[in-house]
Amino acid sequence: MPSVPAPAIEHEGFSESRVSRFVFFRSALLLVAIWAGIYLPTLGTLELRGEEGRRILPGQTMLRTGDWIVPQVGGEVYLRKPPMINWLAALSFKFTGVENEWTARLPSVLGVLILVLAVFFAGERWLGFETAFAAAVFSMTTIGMIEKGRLLEIDALYSVAAGLAILAWLHGWMLDRPWSGWIGAGLSLGFGYLLKGPVLLLFFYAVVLAVLWKDGRLRKILHPAHGLGLLIAIGLAALWWVPFHERTAGAGGAMIKQLTDRIDGSDFNLAGWLLNLPRGFVNLLPWSLFIALAWVPLRPETPAKLRGLYFGLRAAVVATFLVVSLAPGSLPRYTMPVTLPFALLVALLLTWGTLPEWLWKIWRIATGGGVGGLKILAQRCGVLMVFLIAAYSLAVVPKMKKRSLWRTTGEKINAAIPSGATLYAVDPGSQPIFFYLTNSYQFIDKADHLPKDARFILARGKPLANVRKHHPEAKELVTYQDRGDKTSVLLEVQPRR
Helix, strand or coil: CCCCCCCCEEECCEECCCCCHHHHHHHHHHHHHHHHHHHCCCCCCCCCCCCHHHHHHHHHHHHHHCCCCCCEECCEECCCCCCHHHHHHHHHHHHHCCCCHHHHHHHHHHHHHHHHHHHHHHHCCCCCHHHHHHHHHHHHCCHHHHHHHCCCCHHHHHHHHHHHHHHHHHHHHHCCCHHHHHHHHHHHHHHHHHHHCCCHHHHHHHHHHHHHHHCCCHHHHHCHHHHHHHHHHHHHHHHHHHHHHHHCCCCCHHHHHHHHHHHHCCCCCHHHHHCHHHHHHHHCCCHHHHHHHHHCCECCCCCHHHHHHHHHHHHHHHHHHHHHHCCCCCCHHHHHHHHHHHHHHHHHHHHHECCCHHHHHHHHHHCCCCCCCHHHHHHHHHHHHHHHHHHHHHHCHHHHHHCCCHHHHHHHHHHHCCCCCCEEEECCCCCHHHHHCCCCEEEECCHHHCCCCCCEEEEEHHHHHHHHHHCCCCEEEEEEECCCCCEEEEEECCCCC
């Protein structure tokens, strides 16, 4: 007798569970509660980390200048990524009226919530109630998604965009609604392109082609709705790319070069490359522990269409994970867009796989004992993750807060500069320090271009030496080292006449 009851086979050869509306929406609220318990605690406690400065500072510049086409950071055009992440930061600041770490990271955590609810509401129709609930929990409780989803980083939102595109197409495929499926996928792909470029097409089409192939219906890729979906995706990307390309005289080629560098080995690092697979596996924990069981036979009563979906997802997840991980310039986070198809795969495995009873016993013991099917166990895992995040917030975050660099240094600079004075930053790069400054500041590309009335100057490297050369009387007010061990100095000089 199976440990997890299979959904009833009621609709066009695949499962559609029947639960009361009250139970369904109560479960949706439970998902929201689990999400809130994981993603909201101490969201704004820690200072900007990693690449957040490069995501947030251009958004602030957009709000100040009104230029939403050409991203800028440190006074220079930012050519490495499309601007969607900058737009989201700027919109969050605009609509909340607050510019802090919490509102900066709000788009990421809301993106995860949208994906979770989309999995549950859409998947319930063709996965079944319990399977859809479990897949929703799995999609938000991987280590990689939690780590990146609590920051304003591209990878979590890129995974959300890829996941929504895959989910939209699968919804249309499973319910024989190709037009809505491809249109939804096109909208999500366009959004994803404006986040990081076209790489998400690899993850999307891997699922589409693998599912169609396993179902023996590859010709469906030629459906006219597919063309419309691609036109929507390209059109959304072109709304920004065309004016950006024109205004920067084709400088957007730097974004394409960054992609090719990941493929041709320009950024190859042997030690890091060897760790890609294990680190990618860690990013998918705890659910990657089930991957070895993905080759057990499915139960005989598994609906044909779900069987094809399962085998297609398995092939797509394994292929994209290996291909991306083994690319010469790859990093473990680049495989994060497999999160949603992997969550669906594990949920289907636990519903329809011929799994040994000892597995369920171990899982029940690990989550508190007692009895329970797939939904209960997934729910317990979500609640357990909430408790782990609470422990992290109480025990670890306060210690990390004490080691802040940018926030503490920003306070020192604010205290050193009189109210109303302007700070001039000479070629500062993407230092997050500017997120914490209360005085007005201006970016200057070269020390020679400083205005004569400049009194407070922030510089490093050659620009710093140049300022000191022209202002031997300069007084050092604040000195700090950024994460790249570059020393920046706030100087007070006598304005030139």
